[in-house]
Amino acid sequence: MAVHKLDLGEFDEIDYHLIAIHTSLEDYRLAYSINQKLPINLGKNKNEIQINIKEGETKFSRFYYHDVEKAITWNLIQNINEVIHQKNDNGQGLFSNLNVEVSTKVYLLPEFKKVDYFLKIENTDESMDLSKIQSMLNTIESITTAYSVETNKIKSKNNLIF
Template sequence: MAIHKLEIGEFDEIDYCLIAIHTSLEDYRLAYFINEKLPIILCKNKNEIQINIKEGETTFSRFHYFDKEKTTSWDLIQNKNEVVQQKKINTQNLFSNTTMEIATRVYLLPEFRKVDFFLKIDNAEAPENVLKTQLLLNTIENVSTVYRVNTNQIKSKNNLIF
């Protein structure tokens, strides 16, 4: 029987393309407009991306489409969310024993704080097709900027494993 060894370097290969999207649209509206522009059908995925931080736990919305013909997986992922904490304030005044809500902004990829959404394309085709996708995404109203992210700049790559 043959033995097959796996090298650690084999797992570091990046086989996806990541497109950053700056917009003021809600996630479901953006998914709708992307479905209109591209030949895909993004659907809300029940398995949202969950991140645990010291302030609490938060989830990021995810819309998914799998193209069986091209074996390409498309994911529209929210980058910004908030964690709301309840803090009790014990002071000796009129407002004693009150609770305050404190919201903390959390990012899926903290090094890209200004990005609202990411479009992750697994097993992406040729780079010219990704460029066409970017151009089509730029034609969506209320989308201000679309650009490809250099995957070597991503420090928190583990957040993109789902």
């Protein structure tokens, strides 16, 4: 009988590219602008990315497009969101015993706190010109900058599994 061994290093392989986007646009406006520049059709995905932290849980918006012909998947993902939780102030004074809403910023990838959105491109081949995609994104007037992120330097890779 043949013995088959699995190398765990095979499962750790990253098969996507990540482009960081800095912009002040709302997510739906950014998706529309990207659809105008690139030959894709990003649409709002109902399956948002959920992150739980000690203050509560939040969901990051996600726009999705699957190119059936090339078998490439595109995801536009929000990086910054907020968790609003109640805080009781039991101190002494004029404003004691008040319930205060406290907002905490949450990041999908905390090591990139200044990035507003990520464009995740999965199942790409060598023929895809990532620098051309970046330059096309940088031509969008409302995007401050767009650049490629080295995926092997990301500490919170598990947040990108969805």
